[in-house]
């Protein structure tokens with residue numbers, strides 16, 4: 001085959017989810033003459049943004065204020081987020097959601113035709129925009145459809161990125177496999193935006209889709225960019241057992257109750273307020289996710305949960321809401337329960353348990369979405385700016401993918417305009433990568449992909465779950481290191497060049513192991529409990545030592561090294577997180 | 585190997601199902617679909633027949649009588665009964681699908697599909713009744 | 723007691739070996755909480771790593787996992803094994819699409835069709851963000867809401883005999899998407915879309931089979947959308963006919 005000229009772009013976006021598509025449009029708007037491409041391992045509308053249900057937060061109603069949104073975010077994050085970043089985020093949020101409204105997003109409405117908002121966990125005031133209970137779905141399709149309008153935005157659908165090309169101290173593109181043909185090609189660019197989403201699949205029981213393997217995090221990590229705050233992993237308190245399908249927080253916001261095996265609203269025993277018949281913001285079922293998930297574990301220890309085939313569970317009760325509310329506000333919840341659990345929330349209790357949901361940590365960026373490696377930007381769940389700190393507030397991340405997606409697009413475009421042509425030495429790197437992948441495809445390894453994945457799952461749940469200790473983390477750390485050594489010998493049983501999903505699964509496994517190692521190393525050194533990171537051996541928050549972001553760097557041998565970077569505090573000095581009582 | 589299979593590295597050949605002529609017998613709905621496509625012929629035939637009938641009426645009683653005689657021929661009878669069946673099938677499937685084309689709203693209330701189809705049938709019945717009445721009374 | 727099993731017959735196609743597609747059988751555990759997709763994953767992880775198919779969300783919203791099961795187009799993540807017991811279950815790639823490999827079909831043609839209908843808000847003048855949101859009452863939203871629910875799973879294309887015969891046909895989901903914007907009070911693109919779609923490859927190809935709406939897992943009702951579109955198209959035609967005559 002004749003060697004075609006490698007394509008060269010100004011801005012190359014890896015990831016076609018909400019963050020990636022927003023970035024692409026922002027880059028175009030910065031300068032319509034730029035050559036822009038979006039590369040995604042699945043068709044963009046399949047990206048996992050599609051599964052987000054509840055909503056997106058932004059201040060729009062007159063009774064709300066930007067400061068309130070800041071405060072809810074910061075206290076929700078247990079003061080681990082950078083307050084300057086939070087302020088920009090909160091300021092830019094309303095316009096981003098409005099922009100989406102102008103692009104056609106079918107937001108739910110009030111009777112007068114204005115955008116409706118609903119309450120969400122950890123928020124003092126109703127400020128979550130929603131499109132019934134398929135918010136992420138509608139946002140993603142709106143963005144995708146709108147992106148089709150811009151002809152200069154090229155797409156590489158079902159191309160799988162395996163490497164960042166770094167030369168002369170800056171990133172100049174990627175190497176990717178075209179799944180349909182098996183071609184392995186360089187795609188050069190003056191700036192690259194990593195918006196590859198989270199990595200929930202490192203854990204066995206998660207709301208995340210099959211494609212969420214932390215690809216971008218690992219790509220960045222291997223290129224020398226640190227991963228920030230990886231120890232902070234959000235569990236969502238209400239997932240369906242076995243499938244991990246999420247029952248949205250909106251179901252609690254609408255008035256759903258969490259019941260233990262005796263039908264008792266057990267959250268009242270864990271410092272989350274007193275039960276009221278109507279939902280009270282920042283209280284009981286509307287407390288923040290980390291606290292609810294932790295209460296579940298405590299309740300399990302007390303013997304209040306029920307044992308099922310897939311671990312312990314409690315009940316979510318929506319019956320008292322009645323069919324009309326459930327059908328109008330939570331139709332997707334009813335559909336999911338019927339299709340996947342064979343129950344009807346109008347008449348039945350829904351079995352739920354905490355499931356791994358969201359990565360607060362990720363590729364370390366500054367407030368402009370830039371990383372330490374020139375030419376690499378990152379946004380969305382893959383990135384950590386950080387506005388989510390030790391615990392993300394529900395409905396902040398759909399907004400985050402827009403705000404920081406747009407920032408990444410703008411800044412990457414500006415960076416690209418200043419760069420010269422690509423360096424000449426890239427071709428050798430491309431050949432090396434081709435050889436590496438060809439060797440993988442020989443199928444000479446002996447370790448099974450599914451086998452290694454299961455061992456990783458088991459040790460992550462065992463050692464790095466909702467509650468951790470130094471011993472549990474150290475043991476898992478050792479295990480993951482062992483898996484890292486064994487994965488070199490992984491067996492790819494499929495030798496075909498056409499849509500080889502065995503090859504991609506093997507590569508994804510290596511990505512996940514990088515993420516797993518960074519998570520454990522960061523968690524092991526954080527001798528305190530904060531937000532979603534709970535150490536049974538260090539139950540208190542320790543601001544003196546740990547009001548700092550952890551940064552995991554990859555050492556030449558592969559193992560992580562942790563450094564720290566102070567958290568930026570502007571107007572909200574650290575205080576105790578309080579839920580369950582109305583302030584002032 | 586490459587020339588034999590039509591595969592060259594990185595240029596995989598897609599597989600396309602060749603459609604057998606009788607692909608539609610595999611599923612009832614498709615048989616129904618093909619049948620309805622065919623009933624269009626009957627609809628056209630009926631329309632032409634009507635026009636011819638109309639002309640014969642215009643051309644005076646003789647032509648009309650001739651026409652009637654022609655129509656009472658057993659072969660014509662069989663053809664017309666078949667055509668009637670086909671036209672009925674055609675109309676009924678259209679009536680049943682019509683609610684899909686028409687969304688009728690009365691205030692906030694969306695008229696249910698069944699009532700729209702029902703309305704069509706009622707209209708049909710009424711018109712038939714009027715014609716029948718005119719015939720009997722006339 | 724040995725675990726109960728069920729046989730899955732998967733249509734396999736590998737372009738490299740040049741052979742026609744062939745069925746291959748696998749026995750998988752028959753578990754009450756497993757869907758067909760879980761069975762495929764079990765095969766991939768534990769029996770045959772070379773099996774290729776698409777999936778992602780396993781919750782019926784990403785639209786990746788549509789296949790033919792026993793001849794019907796369905797989402798495999800929403801198809802319980804027990805529904806097909808005692809089996810065997812035949813799994814084939816979505817009908818009417820070229821097959822890339824095994825259960826993976828060619829999708830770009832479909833995505834191009836989506837783009838063809840201009841699925842974005844068309845306006846003569848953009849409204850500045852400072853002016854806030856467009857007003858849209860719940861009733862106005864409900865006019866097009868069901869057409870926004872499409873997950874692009876393409877089941878409707880596999881169910882549509884017209885598309886099977888005429889691959890040029892824009893097809894149910896794309897036309898429903900056009901209607902989704904046509905009926906949105908923020909949009910002004912009806913004429914542009916009508917110009918593209920009022921032809922033999924657009925709305926007039928549809929002969930009202932209605933199977934697309936039957937197959938749709940999200941109650942989008944593309945058949946209804948197309949019929950409404952045809953009515954609008956016909957009205958448009960009369961209007962232009964009369965104004966032309968009037969000149």
Ligand SMILES: Cc1cc2nc3c(=O)[nH]c(=O)nc-3n(C[C@H](O)[C@H](O)[C@H](O)COP(=O)(O)OP(=O)(O)OC[C@H]3O[C@@H](n4cnc5c(N)ncnc54)[C@H](O)[C@@H]3O)c2cc1C
Nearest residue numbers: 015016017018019041049054055161197380381395397398
């Ligand atoms: C079930 C669920 C419900 C949620 N509900 C809410 C909610 O109500 N409110 C809220 O604010 N947030 C919610 N979230 C979180 C939020 O949806 C996500 O954080 C957000 O959508 C992430 O968007 P993203 O663009 O960063 O990534 P994604 O949408 O995950 O996109 C990642 C993209 O990267 C591409 N990609 C990845 N790896 C590669 C590779 N190697 N090569 C090429 N391309 C690659 C993928 O193809 C994909 O296009 C929810 C999350 C889940 C799982």
Ligand code: SF4
Nearest residue numbers: 872873875876878938
């Ligand atoms: S209209 Fe229905 S069947 Fe067709 S692609 Fe959309 S969701 Fe799937």
Ligand code: FES
Nearest residue numbers: 779780785787799
């Ligand atoms: S896997 Fe997403 S729709 Fe089935």
